[in-house]
Amino acid sequence: MVVGLLDGRVRSGAEPLLRPDDAGAMRGEGVFETILVQGGQPRDLPEHLARLAKSATMLDFQGPPDADWLHGVHAVLGAFPGGDLVLRLVSTRGPAGAPPTCYVTGTPVPDEVLRQRVQGVAVLLLDRGFAGSDAAAAPWMLTSAKTLSYAVNMAALRHARSMGADDVIFVGRDGAVMEAPTATVVVVRDRTLVTPPLDGILDGITVVRLIRAAQDAGWATAYERLTPDDLSAADGVFLVSSVRLVAPVTSIDEVPRPGAERAGELLDLLDAPPR
Amino acid sequence: MVVGLLDGRVRSGAEPLLRPDDAGAMRGEGVFETILVQGGQPRDLPEHLARLAKSATMLDFQGPPDADWLHGVHAVLGAFPGGDLVLRLVSTRGPAGAPPTCYVTGTPVPDEVLRQRVQGVAVLLLDRGFAGSDAAAAPWMLTSAKTLSYAVNMAALRHARSMGADDVIFVGRDGAVMEAPTATVVVVRDRTLVTPPLDGILDGITVVRLIRAAQDAGWATAYERLTPDDLSAADGVFLVSSVRLVAPVTSIDEVPRPGAERAGELLDLLDAPPR
Numbered sequence: 001m002v003v004g005l006l007d008g009r010v011r012s013g014a015e016p017l018l019r020p021d022d023a024g025a026m027r028g029e030g031v032f033e034t035i036l037v038q039g040g041q042p043r044d045l046p047e048h049l050a051r052l053a054k055s056a057t058m059l060d061f062q063g064p065p066d067a068d069w070l071h072g073v074h075a076v077l078g079a080f081p082g083g084d085l086v087l088r089l090v091s092t093r094g095p096a097g098a099p100p101t102c103y104v105t106g107t108p109v110p111d112e113v114l115r116q117r118v119q120g121v122a123v124l125l126l127d128r129g130f131a132g133s134d135a136a137a138a139p140w141m142l143t144s145a146k147t148l149s150y151a152v153n154m155a156a157l158r159h160a161r162s163m164g165a166d167d168v169i170f171v172g173r174d175g176a177v178m179e180a181p182t183a184t185v186v187v188v189r190d191r192t193l194v195t196p197p198l199d200g201i202l203d204g205i206t207v208v209r210l211i212r213a214a215q216d217a218g219w220a221t222a223y224e225r226l227t228p229d230d231l232s233a234a235d236g237v238f239l240v241s242s243v244r245l246v247a248p249v250t251s252i253d254e255v256p257r258p259g260a261e262r263a264g265e266l267l268d269l270l271d272a273p274p275r
Numbered sequence: 276m277v278v279g280l281l282d283g284r285v286r287s288g289a290e291p292l293l294r295p296d297d298a299g300a301m302r303g304e305g306v307f308e309t310i311l312v313q314g315g316q317p318r319d320l321p322e323h324l325a326r327l328a329k330s331a332t333m334l335d336f337q338g339p340p341d342a343d344w345l346h347g348v349h350a351v352l353g354a355f356p357g358g359d360l361v362l363r364l365v366s367t368r369g370p371a372g373a374p375p376t377c378y379v380t381g382t383p384v385p386d387e388v389l390r391q392r393v394q395g396v397a398v399l400l401l402d403r404g405f406a407g408s409d410a411a412a413a414p415w416m417l418t419s420a421k422t423l424s425y426a427v428n429m430a431a432l433r434h435a436r437s438m439g440a441d442d443v444i445f446v447g448r449d450g451a452v453m454e455a456p457t458a459t460v461v462v463v464r465d466r467t468l469v470t471p472p473l474d475g476i477l478d479g480i481t482v483v484r485l486i487r488a489a490q491d492a493g494w495a496t497a498y499e500r501l502t503p504d505d506l507s508a509a510d511g512v513f514l515v516s517s518v519r520l521v522a523p524v525t526s527i528d529e530v531p532r533p534g535a536e537r538a539g540e541l542l543d544l545l546d547a548p549p550r
Binding site for chain 1: 401
């Protein structure tokens with residue numbers, strides 16, 4: 001791992017960086033973004049910087065200006081010239097009375113990500129414990145911020161893996177499909193692309209890019225309440241996220257499902273130049 | 276802040292300790308305990324060590340043995356001989372492939388804590404977004420683990436403070452009183468002490484101590500579903516936690532309430548020697 005600081009310095013990931021009293025380390029108080037770099041080019045960098053700032057605002061602190069982040073990003077990109085990698089931008093609230101702790105990491109794209117794009121993922125439906133609409137009414141639940149308090153997402157993924165699955169789709173207490181721990185759910189029906197409304201879930205950057213590209217290509221698109229039955233009935237179900245891009249769902253609760261071959265269409269849409 | 280490592284070394288809080296790729300810093304994957312030290316004596320240390328280990332198990336990692344923690348604790352206590360302080364024991368999952376990152380911090384007891392014990396707290400009732408029983412049925416929600424993913428608790432407290440209150444009592448979607456972001460809710464009716472059942476909330480160490488002492492002193496005690504109306508009707512409402520011990524609730528949603536003077540009885544119970 002390469003670590004870039006916002007003054008442009010590069011360090012090793014093995015060198016301690018955070019103080020023990022950093023609010024990020026003590027209470028998960030911070031925000032982050034993960035960004036895919038292909039051939040040296042970060043995807044959707046302005047959108048990720050905008051979401052990072054929005055998440056920080058929801059946690060009631062202000063991170064550095066975009067120009068500072070770009071120093072850190074370019075410092076890391078310089079260590080992988082022209083390469084493919086994963087960037088992670090992290091901003092904690094910092095220690096009490098100190099400014100936010102901000103850094104950028106660069107790591108190779110995990111083999112698992114590349115494999116799941118091609119082979120797809122076996123998914124378990126898990127109860128999210130609440131309804132998206134209820135979470136949206138309680139803004140302190142921070143469901144629309146991408147915070148460092150990610151232990152629940154990680155616990156859900158571990159639970160799925162202990163059951164032999166690869167990933168999770170959370171279902172709300174109202175029976176509505178919500179999101180995956182690190183991805184947005186997208187359903188394809190013929191030439192229509194559907195994703196759940198944003199109540200209580202994160203506004204995905206890659207899914208917005210996908211929706212625009214699909215519209216440009218003449219598809220119909222909708223934010224629409226989906227149930228597990230809707231997933232079963234769809235032509236294809238996909239997990240869409242910044243690093244994995246598109247992973248076809250090949251089974252839900254151990255029931256195999258078709259449509260994985262349509263992942264290629266979605267990947268093509270993502271890579272189509274805007275009209 | 277004094278920081279004790281588990282090999283007994285003491286460091287300054289200003290010295291970076293966590294790697295940027297530590298799962299605690301990246302995803303709030305870790306556990307912690309806060310412990311009050313009075314006259315050099317940590318309160319309920321074995322119980323806190325047991326809960327720390329239990330929380331780590333819920334996050335599917337194993338922290339160090341108690342004997343190692345005691346090295347860190349005693350290193351910090353040595354910097355405050357015979358004093359009053361707050362200990363924080365932190366164990367993150369660590370960087371991928373590395374052992375957990377473990378440390379103990381020692382800080383003076385905040386003035387605010389001492390003030391709230393005496394003057395009490397104005398409390399806002401906030402919607403938790405889910406029902407405790409639903410969370411209990413979804414163990415990946417980790418509501419019974421004390422994790423570093425505390426951003427929601429901090430956001431709720433900030434919301435309360437922006438409304439002129441000091442603290443929060445969370446109410447579940449089923450209308451049941453749950454807990455405060457960093458404390459257990461206790462209600463007193465005559466010589467009966469009532470606290471909510473453990474569905475979807477943290478098992479408080481100080482409240483267990485209080486219940487035992489109350490029983491020893493001839494009080495009735497119960498884990499019982501409470502509603503906001505039950506809080507209004509009670510003789511006294513208190514927030515009970517390891518550092519603040521007992522803070523009387525002096526108003527709920529800006530409506531003043533009586534009973535603060537009974538905090539002294541509860542503090543006396545906590546300090547009574549076991550029969």
